[in-house]
Amino acid sequence: MRPSNLKISVDSEAAPYAADFAGRLLDPERPAPPGVTAPAGSAAARRFGIYRNNVTVSLIEALAAVFPATLRITGPEFFRAMARFHIRATPPTSPLLFEYGRDFPAFIEQYPHARSMPWLADVARIERAWLDAYHAADEAVLAPESLACAAPEALATSRFVAHPATRLLASDYPAFSIFSANRGDAPVGRIETKEPEWTLLTRPHLGVEVRKVSPDAAKMIASLMDGVPLGRAADDTLAAFPSFDLSAAIAGFIEAGAFRGFSAYGAHDET
Incomplete structure (x- = not known):
């Protein structure tokens, strides 16, 4: 049999035991599973406890690696306690x-001890989006000359295709500013703004880029990501934001690498 045809099957009789084992592994209130033994009988529970602790610590460290800004904001002790409760729940x-x-x-949004930091969950969402953007499929980004070659009437009815790495997040809090201030090791100064912020994550080259976008640009990008034709997306954005600068917005999302292409249609193809 070729390796590509190999399949891993789970013994239906072993599955309940495996599920029970996993449940006990992450719940310190439950005893070691039946059948767990050690050379010195009574040491089985202690050894299982060591294994349980190692697994939990590994998962906490995995979360800390994904959410370094969240860790820095809360401090290690708070973060580890919060992560431990999350691991048990999920x-x-x-x-x-x-x-x-x-x-x-x-x-985090529902964690009682984080209620004094209502923006923390949105900071964590940016961090999770960063990792997803990093691991997204490789695709070439839309080149400016591609738009220049399109006829204006066709461009208005064109639908854009988001790059696999593109993420757009809205927050009722200055989550981007808080994220940016805490992502590195530099001292964190006072964050003056309290306004809601939109965050755009892209990966036009090798690294993930994170930037704040204005509400009007965010509305435009969100519409295009939803498949709304360019002309209609522009009209809707202008209706909501009369001072919206369409040319600047297009130049901005092209520079950011938010899209990988577009499909031009005639006016009769727009729905």
Whole structure:
């Protein structure tokens, strides 16, 4: 049999035991599973406890690697306690550690001890989006000359295709500013703004780029990502923001690498 045809099957009789084992592994209130033994009988529970602690610590460290700004904001002790509760509530479902933590921002939003930091969950969402953008598929970004070659009447009815790495996040808080201030090791000064912020994440080259975008540009980008034709997206944005600068917005999202292409249609093809 060729390796590509190999499949891993789970013994249906072993599955309940495996699920029970995993549940006990992440719950310190539960005893070691039946059948767990050690050379010195009574040491089995202690050894299982050591294994349980190692697994939990590994998962906490995985979350800390994905959410370094969140860690810096809260401090290690607070972060580890919060992460430990999250691990118990939402154990991993994938063997890939970088996949773990997708539910962490939502958990932070509901975590009672983080209520004094209502913006923390949105900062964590930016961090999770950063990792997803980093691991997104490689695609060439839309080149400015591609738009220059399109007829104006066709361009107005064109639908744009977002780059696989593009992420657009809205926050009722200055999440981008807080994220940016805490992502590195430099001292954090006072963040003056209290306004809501939109964050655009792209990967036009090798690295992920994170930038704040204005509300009007964000509305335009969001519409295009939803498949709204360029002309209609521009009209809707102008209706909401009369001072919207369409040329600047297009130049901005092209420079950012937010899209990988567009499909030009005639006016009769627009729906």
